Amino acid sequence: SGVPQGSALRLLLSYTEKFPLGLRIHKHSSLQDMVKEGNKEALKKCFSSRMEFGTAGLRAAMGPGISCMNDLTIIQTTQGFCCYLEQSIGNLKERGVVIGYDARAHPPSGGSSKRFASLAAAVFISRGVPVHLFSDITPTPFVPFTVSHLGLCAGIMVTASHNPKQDNGYKVYWENGAQIVTPHDKGISKAIMENLEPWPESWNTEEALKSTLLKDPYQDINTEYFKAIQKHCHHREINKKSEVKIVHTSVHGVGHTFVQSAFKAFDLRPPYAVEEQKDPDPEFPTVKYPNPEEGEGVLTLSFALAEKEGASVVLANDPDADRLAIAEKQESGQWRVFSGNELGALLGWWIFRCWREQNSDAAAVKNLYMLSSTVSSKILRAIALKEGFHFEETLTGFKWMGNRARDLSDQDKTVLFAFEEAIGYMCSPSVLDKDGVSAAAIAGEMISFLATKKISLSQQLTTIYEEYGYHISKNSYFICHDQAVIRSLFERLRNYGGTKDSYPTECGRFAIDAVRDLTTGYDSNQPDKKAVLPTSSSSQMITFTFSNGGVATMRTSGTEPKIKYYTELCAPPGNSDVPHLKKELDDLVDAIIENFFEPDKNKLQPKPQ
Structure with a gap:
């Protein structure tokens, strides 16, 4: 009651009634509390937008709703991934996949890495795909190693690495043993949206764990x-x-x-x-x-x-x-x-x-x-x-x-x-x-x-x-949860001084020799001004090269609400005046913060000490 007809939450709540095993995902106590208290902001955060599947896979908090990691979103993601593999790799049912997991668990939502890994295994097994599911926790590197060692089609690691305790993630490896890159991320994302309804056996971890298609690669x-x-x-x-x-x-x-x-x-x-x-x-x-x-x-x-x-x-x-x-x-x-x-x-x-x-x-x-x-x-x-x-x-x-x-x-x-x-x-x-x-x-x-x-x-x-040659670096970040602020900051650098498509030529007393923007594909060092490295309009990344040998890159994180900056001063062999080099780099970083971040400083949180 109190949930508008036609809303995402109303649809999901009524939808899960068809799938009893899914009830606890969307009807656990935290969700009931949100509805009871009329906490629209919390409900909106959970249900208004789906997690985006990208080259880093998924990473989000464990909890209810399509913006969080839970049984349903794991099943939907794995169904999409499975379908994409069926379309892309002809002998998927001969070669199979590997699934590993870390020790993360979130009792308030009932989510855990082991549970999510079991559900992912159930999805693949329901389609007749052999699954090498580790019987215990493993380091992430074991999954790409297994893909290469056994010649498998893909690997999944359920982990949020070093993220806060409430988070979890879903990391994907391709048959070459490396993490996926474009266009696989877009293909998987599309397949997920085409396979949102759980297949009948996707919930059935109990049967999957008894299947002859399931193997444990742990000892080997x-x-x-x-x-x-x-x-x-x-x-x-x-x-x-x-x-x-x-x-x-x-x-x-x-x-x-x-x-x-x-x-x-x-x-x-x-x-x-x-x-x-x-x-x-x-x-x-x-x-x-x-x-x-x-x-x-x-x-x-x-x-x-x-x-x-x-x-x-x-x-x-x-x-x-x-x-x-x-x-x-x-x-x-x-x-x-x-x-x-x-x-x-x-x-x-x-x-x-x-x-x-x-x-x-x-x-x-x-x-x-x-x-x-x-x-x-x-x-x-x-x-x-x-x-x-x-x-x-x-x-x-x-x-x-x-x-x-x-x-x-x-x-x-x-x-x-x-x-x-x-x-x-x-x-x-x-x-x-x-x-x-x-x-x-x-x-x-x-x-x-x-x-x-x-x-x-x-x-x-x-x-x-x-x-x-001395290479002295200084890296840090600002926390920002507001995408509009992040866009504004980077667009200001691309239209510096109010001039469209114009980048800064100096930063305080430091002259800028070159600019590379891997969001737009611009590189002032190239004859045709086009960047050699791949570009992505979905993430922000600009690199400035300074006349004093300094290099500074500003970018957004793919997994955290951060604007990161990376600076380095490269000196030729023979220049061993380290105190001077460190002072020069400190001054450069101060100038970058003052000139490039200052207009938005009141909307940014500095790195915690």
């Missing part, structure tokens, strides 16, 4: 994954003897067991586990944000354990273990949390060094590639120029790097390493996505090797910068 993939990453262990004898003490935290996620196994596969001393955070807990009780990218606040317990055990290094995974953060105790006694760009420099240097030790043919370097996203540090470009291998940048996100890595490997090229500044690293081509498990073991070996030379990570990073 556990064995094969660690066998695959052992190929990147190059200093086993050093690892066996190493006395280096390392602390690891999985931040209440899935990573503990798997990182322990990875260290064992490399014959490394087991890392000390942060007891309060090693077991999966969907409430994330010890952290405000379960994201090690946020730095020290997430690592407080790790530092305490390291002090107790005399450990010099801390490793941290995010809850689905596809990212890796590292901190090191300095001579001053303070802890240094490395940025994603700094770790990209260290891991890129190390992986190339290991390759060079194994390859005596000087010409072989011409077949090597390293990749990074366009908002990440250009340090790999500098290393590539000096060492003779190839460097490429891609659009933001591992979906682009994973697909490019697959293209290159299909051409018999070797992609040694790829990274993004958001602490994501692809250290092995057996996983065409970021992988915090293999990265942890490879970092452990690098730390052990450097210890034999009495060199710290900080010292090695300085050596890299002195040899290839």
